[in-house]
Amino acid sequence: MTILLTGGTGKSASPLAKLLLNANIPVLLATRSGSVPAPFRGVRFDWLDPSTYRLPFETDSTIDRIYLIAPPVLDMFPPMKAFIDVAIEKGVKRFVLMSAALLEAGGQAMGKVHEYLHSREVEYCALRPSWFFDNLILHYSDHIRKNNEIVNAAGSGAIGWISTDDIADVAFKALTDPVIAHKNPIMVGPELFTYAQIAEIMSDVLGRKITHKNVSADEFKAVMVERGMPEDYAAVMSFMDVSIAQGAEEQAFRKADFVGSRSLRDFIKTHKDAPEWKSAM
Ligand SMILES: NC(=O)c1ccc[n+]([C@@H]2O[C@H](COP(=O)([O-])OP(=O)(O)OC[C@H]3O[C@@H](n4cnc5c(N)ncnc54)[C@H](OP(=O)(O)O)[C@@H]3O)[C@@H](O)[C@H]2O)c1
The missing domain is CATH 3.40.50.720 (NAD(P)-binding Rossmann-like Domain)
Structure with a gap:
């Protein structure tokens, strides 16, 4: 099978x-x-x-x-x-x-x-x-490389960042257990972080000052369209940032059914030398 x-x-x-x-x-x-x-x-x-x-x-x-x-x-x-x-x-x-x-x-x-x-x-x-660690490499690296900035519209909203390894552990069990234990688990990582806090960790690990630059939802949508995202998809993604700013991911963290064990700081350390994050300044 x-x-x-x-x-x-x-x-x-x-x-x-x-x-x-x-x-x-x-x-x-x-x-x-x-x-x-x-x-x-x-x-x-x-x-x-x-x-x-x-x-x-x-x-x-x-x-x-x-x-x-x-x-x-x-x-x-x-x-x-x-x-x-x-x-x-x-x-x-x-x-x-x-x-x-x-x-x-x-x-x-x-x-x-x-x-x-x-x-x-x-x-x-x-x-x-909740949001994947990998987004920090895949979605934000252009501005990190160019301006040492994480740019988005999430304000001071916190997220229960999760590792795809933790997600894979839960998916494995859901696919292979005789009976599915939970049909719709909310899944988060072990800690809540705002983007400003992530910028601090990245500054510490990468050895250069990284900051979080908050922009309006419309400005963030324009950034994503410039990256090649279709306009309608970019509109939804920037709307999601607004809901993060309003505390929606923090609320999800508080009622999570599964809490992963992998740490975001460890992820950043592992990818410290990723070309995506190398400073182009
Ligand atoms: N990123 C986050 O923080 C986050 C958080 C919560 C939920 N999610 C959800 O997670 C999902 C993405 O999961 P993931 O990150 O594991 O996947 P992923 O890394 O985005 O990979 C998706 C794969 O799908 C393939 N693909 C793209 N278009 C396709 C098409 N038309 N037909 C068939 N395959 C196609 C691509 O491979 P090929 O190019 O080789 O075909 C791509 O590698 C999304 O639905 C997203 O909304 C993401």
Whole structure:
């Protein structure tokens, strides 16, 4: 029986794939190109191309559980529903969906997928993590490199930053336990940090002064569009920063069902020499 990981080489699926491999559980990684690092098996799969939806099941007819990473488009529900329907028809019994701490079942984005899974006769878990450590490298590095600044609209809102290794641990259990322990766990890391506090840690670890520059939601949206993000997606992301500023992630931290153990400071230390953070000044 095989587990299919969509977003197969992404941030959370990569450590999850390693956990499954180490446990000798057959795993198949879906990516748009179909190519994946050895020793994994890969399959071509594109959420935005329905002609690829059956390829995983043609590659391995024993897929019975799927890890769902949404495509980076605002209206992800139609393609995800269509693929979930194909998967159920092919005998898939369990889905583990990557949602987000602030997304309730039936709400926006993955919230709709969560609600759909609930409406079907399948086992499911909707993971609801807070923000990933990796964002500091992937989303903020351009300004860190150029101006030693973390730029966003999150103000002094705190976040319960979480490691994708901690997320992978929970996803592994949700995919492999005989019974899913919690169907929609809010997941956070061990500590709350504002961006100003993160800038202090980064200053300490990288050995140069990094500051947090707070901008308006509109200015932050423009920054993300300049980075190449579609305008509608950037609008939602900047709205999320406003909700962080208003304390929404801090509230999620207070009611979390799972608290990870990996520390943000350790993550920054591990990536201290990352080229993404090297000063270009
Ligand atoms: N970052 C955060 O702080 C955070 C917090 C809470 C929730 N989330 C949610 O987590 C999810 C992202 O999870 P992740 O970070 O583990 O994934 P990820 O690193 O963003 O990786 C997603 C992978 O999906 C693949 N992909 C992109 N477009 C695709 C398409 N059209 N069809 C099929 N595959 C496609 C890409 O691989 P290829 O290019 O190889 O196809 C990419 O590596 C998002 O839904 C996000 O909203 C993120």
